[in-house]
């Protein structure tokens with residue numbers, strides 16, 4: 001049975017900024033109660049027509065009627081979000097999309113930049129075997145927000161291991177869950193070429209509606225003609241089913 005998509009106004013109750021990244025905590029009782037790791041919400045800051053469309057964000061964590069987003073500032077909506085004051089309210093739609101299956105605490109999680117968000121929710125709810133996160137550089141306080149045992153990788157080596165998180169995979173791991181920028185996913189695809197079936201990626205494509213109506217979020221099917229809709233067929237896919 002399809003789950004109910006809720007429209008809810010959420011009050012910003014806490015914000016923490018780390019350079020171009022931020023964690024935003026909203027009081028959002030209905031969505032927070034139902035959302036599962038891997039699912040996303042559509043966020044619209046203002047009712048105005050510009051920007052017209054809401055934007056998708058994976059849930060970084062949810063518990064006790066409170067929901068957290070981990071956001072990279074890149075454009076209009078995210079800039080407005082960073083400027084929001086506590087006590088202000090914004091519009092949410094969710095929970096949307098599929099969730100990560102609970103594969104237990106031996107799963108390997110690998111996230112790059114804002115792509116760490118859905119994996120953090122999985123890690124905190126179900127546990128993990130390894131949790132590799134990649135960022136360009138050290139940012140004060142940023143790495144303290146992740147669970148104990150996380151493996152930090154910075155491109156410039158200013159903190160943790162040096163390079164990219166995919167450098168630290170052998171390819172022979174069991175189940176891998178990943179989310180991050182396209183270059184990271186392409187490198188993951190090469191590393192895991194013999195294990196694509198067990199490699200699941202959450203895609204951060206451009207979206208219009210977020211729930212299957214506009215056809216604005218296609219990803220090519222790997223084995224057959226045609227496209228999946230990232231919003232309603234995903235955002236999580238086995239790498240063996242999609243071509244990026």
Ligand SMILES: Cc1cc2nc3c(=O)[nH]c(=O)nc-3n(C[C@H](O)[C@H](O)[C@H](O)COP(=O)(O)OP(=O)(O)OC[C@H]3O[C@@H](n4cnc5c(N)ncnc54)[C@H](O)[C@@H]3O)c2cc1C
Pocket residue numbers: 040051055056057058059069070071072073074075076077078079114115117118203204205206207235
């Ligand atoms: C399922 C899902 C989960 C996501 N989760 C997160 C998350 O947890 N945290 C997070 O920070 N981000 C996440 N994203 C990405 C986020 O939705 C985008 O970065 C969003 O566009 C930001 O909105 P904006 O208005 O600030 O920027 P926008 O104005 O949308 O611009 C963002 C960037 O995209 C470029 N751009 C704009 N339109 C297009 C287009 N049509 N084609 C190609 N490029 C374009 C712009 O030049 C700019 O660099 C997620 C995306 C998806 C689909």
Ligand code: FES
Pocket residue numbers: 206207208209210211212213214215216217229230231232
């Ligand atoms: S975003 Fe509209 S169909 Fe996917």
